[in-house]
Amino acid sequence: MTKPKVLISDKMDPNAARIFEERGCDVDVITGETPEELKARIGEYDGLAIRSSTTVTQEILDAATNLKVIGRAGIGVDNVDIPYASGKGVVVMNTPFGNSITTAEHAIAMMMALARQIPQADARTQKGEWPKKDFMGIEVTGKTLGLIGAGNIGSIVASRALGLKMKVIAFDPFLTEERAVEIGVEKVDLDTLLARADFITLHTPLTDETRNILSAENLAKTKQGVRIVNCARGGLIDEAALAEKLESGHVAGAALDVFQTEPAKESPLFGLPNFICTPHLGASTTEAQVNVALQVAEQMADYLVNGGVTNALNMPSLSAEEAPKLRPYMGLAENLGSLVGQLAHGNLTRISIEREGAAAGLSGKPIEGAVLAGLMRQYSDTVNMVNAPYLAKERGLDIRSIRHEKEGVYNTLLRVTVGTEDGDRSVAGTLFGAEAPRLVEIFGVRIEAELEGHMLYIVNEDAPGFIGRIGSLLGDNGINIGTFHLGRRTSGGEAVLLLSVDQAIPADVVKKACALQGVKVVKPLSF
Incomplete structure (x- = not known):
């Protein structure tokens, strides 16, 4: 061979x-x-x-x-x-x-360098100066460290910070109270973290949810004199806004190992006396x-x-015998997980994955992995169908897999339900012709749709004229509608619109859609 x-x-x-x-x-x-x-x-x-x-x-x-x-x-x-x-x-x-410990240690090193202004003191001392009075540092002992992201790397940073006798608080949508206790941190929302943290370190991937998570607006919410460290991904921080806060003194110091554009040849942060950086050395x-x-x-x-x-980003762990039968279910499962992940609000505490009818006879682990991969892809750029269960368990997410062998309305059905602070949110899908995935229910509303490409989810009051208004808005902004799917709870009550479009919908168009008469929720989706 x-x-x-x-x-x-x-x-x-x-x-x-x-x-x-x-x-x-x-x-x-x-x-x-x-x-x-x-x-x-x-x-x-x-x-x-x-x-x-x-x-x-x-x-x-x-x-x-x-x-x-x-x-x-x-x-x-x-x-x-x-x-x-x-x-x-x-x-x-x-x-x-493979490099979690190394990246976590670099974040701690950057934090200590900020606290004691080590790079600046080194540069002047090597010039022959002795500027002892110019560098009054601070202790990290007793200070509050705010983690944005408490996954694998974030939890390692937390353990090192606790060893330095710091108080650690964390914002992470997948962090449960049980897991927070286990790693020794206090779970908080983002606004609370911004208001309380003396140091902020970021440990999250760059996704639509996390892009510019430290925006100008959020930087304004931070504590006076905060110090910020980013060894995760460029684009998590609005660099121009951070430069303004450094110049004003609101942010006492910042240390970046990553930039929005790399290699970073220029930046509004370069040259600021309270800024230090490294060339993506995490x-x-x-x-x-x-x-x-x-x-x-x-x-x-x-x-x-x-x-x-192992650790495949685009393929589940499947045997040769299982693959042909499971493959269409994998696509359906991942899309349902992605949908509920994009739409569910509040901190996720549990997830239930139900297989009904023909789906009940299939192996549950690959389907579970596909659902979790879709769900958690909103928050992690390294998740896949193999490591998604590990990441979910690491965050303390309660996962339940349920089989219903008796057929319901459909010959085969997958249902994904997540528990949030706002209550349960459920979506369901089936296969047409044993291979074509279809959404058939979303948050209790019956609606049939293919989940693919760029889509727009809207909840609105069921009243005449709305379809014309949303169609005109998208048309006026050069956005072509591919498919149009409607559902409602009751006549004249709450209606759901799910439409596919040929391109990503700009933020200003989403804002205009939110302002339309009768609109309650507008959410761009991507599959």
Whole structure:
């Protein structure tokens, strides 16, 4: 049997190549190639192991006629066109936990550097000055650290901060009271965190929910003299607004390892005396780079040789026998999880996944993983159908899987219900023709729709003229409607509109839709 062939196109620990060879793969290490050179070469390989230097575009994937798996040694996969890879049947893997400790330690180091103004003092001392009176630092002992995001990295930061005798509070939609007690933090809402924290560190991915989470408005809510650290993702902070707050003294100091645009050649923050930065060094330790290199080699070799799937971003853990029957259910399950995740408000405390009729006879774990992956993708850019249950458990989310073998209205049905502070929220879907996923119920309202692409969810008063008003608004703003789905509880009561559009709906159009007569809720959706 021909051995699978793997290309390592970025510099990584040499032991990765050894692991590939020991597990039955042929491997070439060729780094530093141009996109054109990689495009010309990639067709002969079954696997591609990368870090951040190689960008896997549509052109590369079109040329990769034998490629079966891409492995990213690290967390971020912004340099891989995952949707296009999925369409090509290429599995994309990452190593989401290999550099957690390293990133957490960097955040703590940045916090200490802010507290004692170490970079600024170092620079002046090395110039031959002795500016002892110019640098009056603060102790971190007894101060309040606010974590925005309390997942894997955030919880490690919390443990280190508690060791420094800090008080730790955390905002995370998936953090339960039980998990908060377990990791020793106080769970709070975002406004409370902003008002109380002496230091704020961010540990969340960049999603539509978290983009500019420290906006000008939210920065204004922070405590006078707060210090801010971001070693997570650029784009979580409005950098111009942060510069203004640093100049005014409202924010005493800020330390960034990541920027909205990287490499960061210019920024309104550069040159400010109370600002320090590093060039995306969060994962840059010898130990972390060895860990992620070895992990990606093990995962890719296992897939290429044995068919095992670990930390795949676009494929569930399925056996060859289960895959054909489960695949349409996986798509339905992920979309239902994504829908309820985008629409449910308040902190999620529990989730119930019900399989009814024909679905009751299927393996529950892959369906559960798909639902959780869809649900949690709003808050984590490393979640997949394999690690979603782990991430949910880590946050203390109560997960229940229920089977109803008796058929109801539909031959087969999946129902996803989440418990929030505002009560339960439930959505349900079925398969038409055993393979076409359809939404059939949303928050108690019967409505049939395909969940795909860009969509708009609206709750409004059931009254004449509304459809014309929303249609005119979208048309006037150059937004084409693909499909239109309506449902209502009672005549003249509350109605639900779910429509698909050809492009993402701008924020100003959403705001105009909210202002239409009779509108109660407007929410853009993406699948």
